[in-house]
Amino acid sequence: MNSYRIPEIAKQYTEYDMIQIHTDLPDFPELRSRLLYAFLNGNTKLSPSSELYTLATSLVQLGLDTHDMVTASNEIKEKKAARSRQLKVLAGDYFSSRFYHLLSQAGQIEMIKQLSNAICEVNRLKMNVYTKMKQFKLTAEDYIHQTVEIKSQLFLSFSEFMADVYDHAWPEVLRSYTKCEVIFEEIFRAESAANFHGSWGFWHILQHGTKEERKQLNLDEADQAKVRTLLHKYNISSQLYQMLDQHVKQLQASIRQLDSDKLISELFHIGEPILRFAVKQPQVLEEI
Template sequence: MNSYRIPEIAKQYTDYDMIRLHTDLPDFPELRARLLYAFLSRDSRLNSSSELFALVTSLVQLGLDTHDEVTVSSDVKEKKAARSRQMKVLAGDYFSSRFYHLLSQAGRIDLIMRLSTAICDMNKLKTDFYLMMKQLKLNAEDYLRLSVEIKSYLFRAFGGLMDETHRLIWPELLSDFTRCEVIFKEIFRCESLNDFEGSWGYWHILQHGSKDERKFIQAGEEDPGKLRTLLHKYNVLSQLYVLLDDQLTRLGNKLKQLDSDKLASELFHIGEPFFRFNSKARLLEER
């Protein structure tokens, strides 16, 4: 496989009129899929399967992410919302079933077992995460750390298959890139106030805010002006930019130390949107 084309291949399993008509899907795990493909395609024992492995892992991740968006309550009376909920359940099941089907067709029962174990372990981690959220036993850094761990868990399962050189650097680089991905998304959640509840900013204010401010955040009241005042007071957006800048600096230094110039170049290319965004943010800050 000479070129990366996982999203295009995945469309034959995800791009259906019925799904588009009735619901929205979460983002395809593009960055993690590209990372996995980059590493597997450079392993002489795995390169022939790199496309398949990256594809099935992305599909099952998309399936799990789709199920995560299903509302907890089934008491949905508005027909359009009820149909969207039903479609998310069915779509998530379908994406996950492709994972089993494609690997069984390829005779890779061993990988089915490996990924199935990772799914079970990840779901346990998610359960603990959601319980901590419900009990308000989470701070902003815990939220970031666990979000990264959950998002990268399935992809990390391939480390044991890689050669020794790649096996040693894969978990750390995967985590570093995923941390950039999570922080990047949190910046936009903060800037637009979409899905603010449960975000990094939400936990940061709960951690540092006054009693009344915490009550306001927990109540989930729709008062954008007051919420923006709190975001400004606690420097939420600027702190997220600092987190991204620090993470990209560490990541850039690690990539420069890689033995393979070709791999380093490809990984820099994968991370280019983050580096470019961070550079623009620095320029705006200096004005």
């Protein structure tokens, strides 16, 4: 298939009334999905299955992301919140089950094995990060790196299949785009004190802040006014904009080195929203 229509196909699994009425879902992994589809279509051996592989992988990712939204505590008394939590668990399980069903129907047993191994690796990485977070041993740099690895892992499972055509281009491009995606999301998190805990800014201040500031961050209910003061003091938004600008320039240079003009054009088109956002950075930085 030449036309990318994965989100439309996925709607038959995601747009159930029960889910839409009683809970919310994470964003569809649009950027990574489009990247995978573009690379698969450029491989003559894999292109006939590009739509199937991309759909299955995106549904697994959506299932994992949905489970990540489930609150840690099961002691929810309010009926609406409890139902939302239960539906997130069920929806995540359902999306993951669709991956098995789609690939098994197509006789793609080897691909089921590849993605299943990738799911195990995602969970291993998450547990390592969770342990470091609980011990407050995570640096801001490590937070970005680990988040990129977790978000990339399912899609990286295709690296072996693409090596004969793209060599090491697929893992490099995937990780680079995913890093842009992560920094992009962190910029918006930095604009809200309510979403600050566990963000890049949180780990940066925990790493570089004073003893009193670190103590303030470790409180169960951090004072949002003080959080905003810390965000401003440490120029969190400004640093993130600079990181995005630097990485976008590196990504653009890497893409231009690819052999396929068609793929280069498609990759720039896929990353256009982030690239367009990065272009506006100088104006934003002046306002910070």
